[in-house]
Amino acid sequence: MSTLKEFEVWFVTGSQHLYGPETLKQVDIDSKTIADSLNDSSVIPCKVVFKPVLKTPDEITQLCIDANTAPNCIGLITWMHTFSPAKMWISGLSLLQKPFVHLHTQFNRDIPWDKIDMDFMNLNQSAHGGREFGFICSRLRKNRKVVVGHWQEEDVQQQLGTWTRAAAGWNEMKSMKVCRWGDNMREVAVTEGDKVEAQKQFGLSVNGYGVGDLVAVVEKVTDAEVDKLIAEYKDQYKFNVQDAQMDSLRAAAKIEAGMRAFLDQGGFKAFTTTFEDLHGLLQLPGLAVQRLMADGYGFGAEGDWKTAALVRTMKLMATGLPGGTSFMEDYTYHLDPANTKVLGAHMLEVCSSIADATPSLEVHPLGIGGKADPVRVVFNVAPGAGLNASLVDMGNRFRMIVNPVDVVKPDADLPNLPVARVVWVPRPDLRVGAAAWILAGAAHHSGFTMALTAEHMEDLTEMAGIEYLCIDENTTISDFKQNIRNNEIYYMLANSLT
Ligand code: MN
Numbered sequence: 176m177s178t179l180k181e182f183e184v185w186f187v188t189g190s191q192h193l194y195g196p197e198t199l200k201q202v203d204i205d206s207k208t209i210a211d212s213l214n215d216s217s218v219i220p221c222k223v224v225f226k227p228v229l230k231t232p233d234e235i236t237q238l239c240i241d242a243n244t245a246p247n248c249i250g251l252i253t254w255m256h257t258f259s260p261a262k263m264w265i266s267g268l269s270l271l272q273k274p275f276v277h278l279h280t281q282f283n284r285d286i287p288w289d290k291i292d293m294d295f296m297n298l299n300q301s302a303h304g305g306r307e308f309g310f311i312c313s314r315l316r317k318n319r320k321v322v323v324g325h326w327q328e329e330d331v332q333q334q335l336g337t338w339t340r341a342a343a344g345w346n347e348m349k350s351m352k353v354c355r356w357g358d359n360m361r362e363v364a365v366t367e368g369d370k371v372e373a374q375k376q377f378g379l380s381v382n383g384y385g386v387g388d389l390v391a392v393v394e395k396v397t398d399a400e401v402d403k404l405i406a407e408y409k410d411q412y413k414f415n416v417q418d419a420q421m422d423s424l425r426a427a428a429k430i431e432a433g434m435r436a437f438l439d440q441g442g443f444k445a446f447t448t449t450f451e452d453l454h455g456l457l458q459l460p461g462l463a464v465q466r467l468m469a470d471g472y473g474f475g476a477e478g479d480w481k482t483a484a485l486v487r488t489m490k491l492m493a494t495g496l497p498g499g500t501s502f503m504e505d506y507t508y509h510l511d512p513a514n515t516k517v518l519g520a521h522m523l524e525v526c527s528s529i530a531d532a533t534p535s536l537e538v539h540p541l542g543i544g545g546k547a548d549p550v551r552v553v554f555n556v557a558p559g560a561g562l563n564a565s566l567v568d569m570g571n572r573f574r575m576i577v578n579p580v581d582v583v584k585p586d587a588d589l590p591n592l593p594v595a596r597v598v599w600v601p602r603p604d605l606r607v608g609a610a611a612w613i614l615a616g617a618a619h620h621s622g623f624t625m626a627l628t629a630e631h632m633e634d635l636t637e638m639a640g641i642e643y644l645c646i647d648e649n650t651t652i653s654d655f656k657q658n659i660r661n662n663e664i665y666y667m668l669a670n671s672l673t
Contacts, residue, residue: 179220179343179494182249185242186210187275188228189235189259189308198298202256203228205282209254209326218329218336220495221249221343228256232263239267250342251275252335255304256282257297261311268315274345274638276320276338277312279305284325318637334630341634344492347444348639349378351487353473353480354443356386357452360477365618368481368568376573377639381480384437390455393433404428408462412536412552420538420548423458427550430456431463438472445473445483450522450544458549459541461523465552465595468526474502475620476524481566485622488635489564490528498625499528503563503597505619508605509586515605516583518598519563519623523551525595529625531557539593555589556597556625558582563601563621564632565612572666574642576617577632578608582625597623603648611646611655642666 188206190199210225229235242248250273281301312319320338324331359366370381405428408414416424438446446467450459468474473487482502490500506520519525522543527534534552541549562579580599589596601608629645636643642662646655 177495179340179491180222181247182221182343182346183224183245183247184221184339184342185224185226185238185248185251186213187226187238187251187253189253189255189264189304190228190230190257191259191263192230194257194297198257199228199230201298205256206254209280209282212326213252213332213335216332216336218332219339220336221339223252224248229259232266235264235267236270239271243270243272248273249346250339252278253308254278254280255301255308257300258304258307261307264308264311265315268312268317274319274342275317276322276335277305277308278326278331278335279321279323280326280331282326284327318640320634320637337628337630338634340492340494340627341631341638343494344488344631344635345638347491348484348488351377351379351445351484352441352443353379353381353484354438354441354446355381355383355478355480356389356447357449358383358478360449360451363477365567365616366475366477366479366481366620370480372568373481373484373573376641377484379484381484386452386454386456389433389437392437393429393456396429396432396436400432401425401428404431408536412534415535415537416550417538423538423548424536424550426457426547427460427462430458430460431466434460434463434467438467444471445475445480445487447475447478447480447483449476449478450546451477453544453546456546458547459523459544461549461551462536464524465527468501468524469528474524474526476502476504476521477620479618479620481568482618482620482622485564485566489622489624489627492631492635493624493626496626498559498561499526499530500622500624500626501526501529503621503623505563505621506596509598510605514586516598516600517580517605517609518585518596520592520594520596523549523594525597527552527554527595529556529597529623530554530595534595537593551594553593554595555585556582558584559625560628561597561599561623561625562627562629562632563623565617565621567616567618569616569642572642573639574615574617574644575632575636576612576615576644576646577629578602578612578617578646579629580608602646603650607650607652608646610652611644611650614652614656615644615646615659
């Protein structure tokens with residue numbers, strides 16, 4: 176997962192025949208210039224593919240049908256260089272199944288005050304053409320992003336790049352297969368949910384396997400494969416495993432190789448485990464999960480398939496960006512009123528993509544689960560901007576809650592804590608951040624990232640058509656509660672609007 180260049184976004188320009196061939200030729204040339212420039216932009220991770228200017232309802236409809244069936248096309252950038260009467264777009268937009276962003280730009284950045292004439296006015300009509308297009312999108316209740324500004328502006332390209340990453344994530348969700356070893360942690364609520372509804376809404380499919388199915392694959396792992404992995408461990412980590420613990424390490428390597436083979440064979444991009452169902456595995460998969468996440472797999476503990484799918488999606492969206500992405504859990508608090516913060520961790524399973532330095536490979540006892548001492552890598556996370564995202568099933572809809580956080584250094588070393596951990600301050604602060612998170616019903620598990628922003632997540636939820644709640648520096652509890660109440664009504668009614 177080093178690049179998203181295999182994906183295409185199509186640059187689609189609307190116009191009409193009214194302007195005559197000369198003007199339309201210029202529209203085509205200008206559109207190609209913009210498309211090529213966006214394709215070359217370092218902040219837009221996918222290919223931007225120019226499409227000849229659309230002038231008739233049939234051309235628009237055909238383009239939308241082509242986009243739907245082109246496997247590498249993850250969405251459209253639409254632009255109205257001129258006025259494009261929007262009834263022409265009804266059929267196409269109604270059929271369109273790929274997400275789109277409306278780029279509200281103009282080829283010429285500046286009004287040429289001393290030279291402007293009616294030819295310029297006829298060619299540069301985005302200011303009103305974009306409004307006509309906007310009306311039909313709103314009239315058809317089409318979710319989309321609107322980006323306003325000159326196409327060469329860095330911020331405009333950044334917004335398009337963010338949207339493009341979300342589109343790649345959405346494309347991934349549509350075909351994702353999630354492997355669930357064992358079921359849920361007994362009696363836990365938030366990790367449950369409607370898997371049929373999830374497949375309808377997101378496309379992703381979640382299927383369960385007995386842990387015995389995994390054990391059968393683990394048992395086939397050869398000594399040579401184990402030796403190879405142990406050499407990798409020695410190479411990649413600070414090796415703090417004692418001679419007497421080498422059997423534990425070999426068992427962990429065997430689990431990793433088995434899990435990887437199982438996932439690859441089934442085409443799974445995300446998976447869950449549960450410590451309540453480890454029959455036949457010698458230890459809770461810790462290191463294996465950490466390493467599979469580092470290689471791009473999504474993970475959710477205790478059967479949490481929603482978070483597993485979310486982590487995989489976020490990892491794909493973050494491809495090539497600095498900063499890692501991991502499964503996470505709000506674990507414990509520091510409640511000094513002058514210095515409140517959260518220590519995030521899990522029993523073992525935090526992805527080393529967020530490590531601040533070479534992780535330390537260690538074996539320690541685990542109080543929960545009744546298995547042999549598991550292997551894990553231990554590390555801290557460097558300060559910086561991050562966010563937690565949680566996906567929950569509200570019964571009549573899925574809700575995504577996003578909370579930007581500031582990762583901070585732990586106040587002191589943590590010599591007795593044998594798990595990877597990250598310390599953060601939620602925005603706007605722990606008091607409001609945690610209260611809003613809890614009022615929203617967001618989970619104790621999350622997808623944690625230092626690569627993506629709330630805008631990435633918001634764009635993704637627009638594509639998925641699910642509820643989005645952001646808790647940030649502008650959040651107040653009264654407004655947040657009112658948003659939740661408003662959304663309750665909106666989502667009850669929304670289905671009748673389409
Ligand atoms: Mn957990």
